[in-house]
Amino acid sequence: MAKLVLDPLTRIEGHLRIDVRTEQGKVAEAWSKGEMFRGFESILSGRDPFDAPVITQRICGVCPVSHAVASCLAVEGALGITPSRNGRLLRSLTLGANFLQSHILHFYQLAALDFVDVKKILAYQGKDPVLKEVKAWASQELASNRVLPLAPFLPRIPGDYAADTDWNIGALTHYLEALEVRQEAHRMAAIFGGKMPHTASLVPGGVTCGVDVEEVENFRSRLRLVSRFIENVYIPDVLLAARHYSGYADIGKGVGRFLSYGVFEESRGIYLPSGTVANGRYASLDSSKITEELAFSRYEGDTAHPSMGSTVPQSGKADAYTWIKAPRYAGEAFEVGPLARILVAYHQGMPEVRTEVDGLLAATGLKAAQLDSVLGRHAARALEARLVARRMETWLDELEPGKASVTPYEFQADGQGEGLTEAPRGALGHWLKVEKGRISHYQSVVPSTWNFSPRSSETSPGPVEAALLDTPIEPANEGMEVARVVRSFDPCIACAIH
Numbered sequence: 323m324a325k326l327v328l329d330p331l332t333r334i335e336g337h338l339r340i341d342v343r344t345e346q347g348k349v350a351e352a353w354s355k356g357e358m359f360r361g362f363e364s365i366l367s368g369r370d371p372f373d374a375p376v377i378t379q380r381i382c383g384v385c386p387v388s389h390a391v392a393s394c395l396a397v398e399g400a401l402g403i404t405p406s407r408n409g410r411l412l413r414s415l416t417l418g419a420n421f422l423q424s425h426i427l428h429f430y431q432l433a434a435l436d437f438v439d440v441k442k443i444l445a446y447q448g449k450d451p452v453l454k455e456v457k458a459w460a461s462q463e464l465a466s467n468r469v470l471p472l473a474p475f476l477p478r479i480p481g482d483y484a485a486d487t488d489w490n491i492g493a494l495t496h497y498l499e500a501l502e503v504r505q506e507a508h509r510m511a512a513i514f515g516g517k518m519p520h521t522a523s524l525v526p527g528g529v530t531c532g533v534d535v536e537e538v539e540n541f542r543s544r545l546r547l548v549s550r551f552i553e554n555v556y557i558p559d560v561l562l563a564a565r566h567y568s569g570y571a572d573i574g575k576g577v578g579r580f581l582s583y584g585v586f587e588e589s590r591g592i593y594l595p596s597g598t599v600a601n602g603r604y605a606s607l608d609s610s611k612i613t614e615e616l617a618f619s620r621y622e623g624d625t626a627h628p629s630m631g632s633t634v635p636q637s638g639k640a641d642a643y644t645w646i647k648a649p650r651y652a653g654e655a656f657e658v659g660p661l662a663r664i665l666v667a668y669h670q671g672m673p674e675v676r677t678e679v680d681g682l683l684a685a686t687g688l689k690a691a692q693l694d695s696v697l698g699r700h701a702a703r704a705l706e707a708r709l710v711a712r713r714m715e716t717w718l719d720e721l722e723p724g725k726a727s728v729t730p731y732e733f734q735a736d737g738q739g740e741g742l743t744e745a746p747r748g749a750l751g752h753w754l755k756v757e758k759g760r761i762s763h764y765q766s767v768v769p770s771t772w773n774f775s776p777r778s779s780e781t782s783p784g785p786v787e788a789a790l791l792d793t794p795i796e797p798a799n800e801g802m803e804v805a806r807v808v809r810s811f812d813p814c815i816a817c818a819i820h
Contacts, residue, residue, distance in 0.1 A: 323350075328801050330357070331808060333432045335384055336815025338774070340786075340808055344795050349804070352783065352790035354774045356646035356819045359620070363633045363820060366764040371397045371756050372526060378752065378766065379520045382817045384427070387420040387511060388745035390524040392752040392766075397526040399739030400756050401731070408727040409528020410587035411717045415541065416515045416524065417743075418586065418714045422548055423507035424746035424812075425660070425707045426556065429700065430500035433809045434493055436802065437563055439483035442490035452498055453491070481802035484566040492562075496555050503551040506544045513541045528728035533721045542718050549711040552704070560704040564686045564697050571688050574696035574807040576789040577655045580662035581772070583607065583751065585744035586713070589720055593713055594744070597666045598656065604669035609742060612751070614767060615648040617641070618776040621820075628753045628765040629738065633820045645819040648775040648784060649767050657785040658748025658772045659811060661693065661702040678705045699810040735759045745769050747812050770818035773811045786811055 329339040339355040362381055366374055375393040379386035391413055398405060405413075446457045484490065508518045514531055515521030523530040531537075564571070584596030584607075596607040615625045620642045622634040636642070648655075656662075667675040682701055683690060692698060734756075741752040748769030755763035775784035783791075786808060793803050 324797075326795065326801055326804065328804060328808075331805060331813070333435065334809065334813040334815065335382070336770075336813065336818070338808075338813055338815045340790075340804060342790060342795075342804055347795055349790045349793045349795060352787045353643055354646070354776060354784055354786050355644045356774065356815050358815075358819050359635050359637075359645045360816070360819055361633060361635070362766065363764045366754075366761050369761050370759070371400065371754065371761055374752075374754065374761065374764065375524055375526065381766065381768070382745075382814060383519045384424055384814060385420060385745040385747065385817070386518075386520045387417045387515065387524070388743060388750050389752070389766075390521055391417055392741040392743045392750045394524060394526045394741065395743060396739040396741030396752040396754045399741065400737035400754055401526065401734045401739070402737065403527050403731055404729055405526075405528040405587075406726045406729050407589050408533055408722055408725055409729065411589065411721055412514045412529040412531070412533070412727055413524060414586045414588065414593070415714055415717050416511050416521060416529070418710050418717070419507050419510035419545075420518075421710050421746050422552070422707055423504045423511070425703050426500050426504050426507065426548075426551070428703065428746075428812045429556065429560070430497050432812070433700065433806075434497065434559070434563070436481070436806045436809060437483070437567055438493040438497075439485075439490045440494065442487050443494060445487050446491050448491070450495065453495060456494075481799045482796070486566065489562055489566060493559060496559060499551070499555065503548055507548050510541050510544045510548070513537050525728060527731055528726075530728055532727055533723045533725070535723055538718055538721060538723075542715070545711065545714055545718075549708075552707050552711055557704050557708060560701055561685055563700065564688070567697065570696040570806065571686075571692040571698065572695060573793055573803070574699070574789045574810055575694045576657045576785045578694060579651075579654055579656045580665045581607070581651055581656035581658050581749055582663045582666040583609075583742035583744055583749045585663070586710070588717070594663050594667055595670050595672065596742070597670055598651065599662075599665045599669050600654075602669070604666065609740060609751070611652045612767070613650050613653075615650055615778040617648070617778060618643055619647045620645050621647065628751060628767050629740070629755070629763070631765050633765070644776045646771055646774050646776060646815075647767075647820065648778045649772045650778055653778075655775065655778065655782065655784050655788070656772065658769050659699065659702075660706045660746070660748075661699045662748060663744060664702040664706060665693065674709060678709060696807055696810040703812070733759075745814075745817075747814055747817075748772060766820070768814070768817040770811075770814045774813060774815065774818050
């Protein structure tokens with residue numbers, strides 16, 4: 323029996339500690355630990371409800387648009403506001419751009435380096451000036467006997483990297499290219515959002531900018547550049563990763579239950595559907611079944627629905643080991659994120675998702691059951707990027723220049739609302755109550771709260787804790803296998819902690 327601690331786990335957003343206990347070369351138990359408290363819900367108490375979309379975006383600099391949308395939906399529900407058609411489409415376009423930049427960022431800048439041997443740059447013989455400069459610099463650093471010579475591609479943990487030099491050099495080239503493409507996605511979000519990160523135009527009722535033809539085509543031209551990268555680089559790289567690391571199709575299986583709130587408002591409804599999948603069966607979503615449990619979380623209180631819950635810190639609480647609460651649906655842990663959205667859409671019968679998933683399985687040789695894995699999460703994220711980029715062309719075409727993009731608001735003093743949407747990392751919910759024109763109650767349950775939640779009882783681990791079980795561990799790799807599993811969920815711990 324041995325214990326392995328990764329603290330802090332790097333190349334993620336926020337402060338996360340992972341503890342695992344190993345037996346016979348595999349993970350036998352795991353603990354996910356959020357290491358900081360924030361308290362955004364307390365900040366909102368007593369504020370004007372229209373302040374909420376502005377303040378809650380500051381929960382996260384990676385996915386602020388999702389928080390803005392969730393907050394707008396909650397305020398709209400509480401105060402009886404119906405957003406305009408243009409407003410819904412503009413919100414979806416801004417959110418879609420944020421999805422694309424986040425997915426590209428995660429694969430190339432955060433997770434891919436777990437599968438790329440950066441030292442292969444020393445074997446580079448090509449003409450790319452940037453890579454030639456990196457090679458010369460790395461060679462000089464190694465000649466100086468420095469232990470960590472390859473920042474910003476560090477920390478580099480020893481691991482079972484693929485020996486294919488073309489794969490390693492190609493992935494490093496695409497790492498650099500992805501930085502430029504991600505900027506284009508950020509610029510897209512800023513066209514309708516006013517700025518990024520933290521948009522200025524998303525408000526209850528729609529979006530404050532109008533529909534300008536020149537801006538629409540500016541957005542479209544950048545979208546097509548990002549789409550080409552997704553089709554010609556991102557998707558092929560994920561398929562290559564699946565070939566080089568096929569064993570990770572059998573590593574990282576989680577709780578086997580998946581949940582999506584649905585996302586992307588359209589003129590006729592929601593693009594990616596809501597629902598749950600458990601034991602391969604789709605069921606419609608019932609948000610009244612959501613609770614947050616606190617047995618091992620550093621908070622006062624009892625199990626409650628978010629509309630009734632509280633965020634009162636209790637740092638010295640006995641047996642508690644994290645600042646992350648434990649969301650549950652019908653009393654069970656559910657995984658959220660791109661894989662959950664894809665599986666919910668697939669089992670709900672969405673034709674374009676079925677086509678994409680079936681094509682992926684044929685191209686990789688994976689079985690459907692192997693989607694619940696490290697490789698499955700990366701593949702689902704790439705497929706979703708392709709689906710969203712294609713759909714955004716339709717939303718651009720449906721915009722109506724000259725028509726309103728925001729609905730006028732008539733004052734209402736009291737109300738209660740629920741804002742359910744999806745962030746790049748999964749299901750995002752905001753709940754608020756308004757009394758006498760002021761926020762009296764606010765709670766947010768974010769994707770990484772679901773995925774990185776602690777146990778809800780001694781034997782009921784959260785999704786990441788469950789996914790780490792049975793992961794093979796090679797001591798010489800210093801936790802690389804654990805990091806690969808954890809990063810496949812794209813952690814955002816600043817969101818997860820309250």
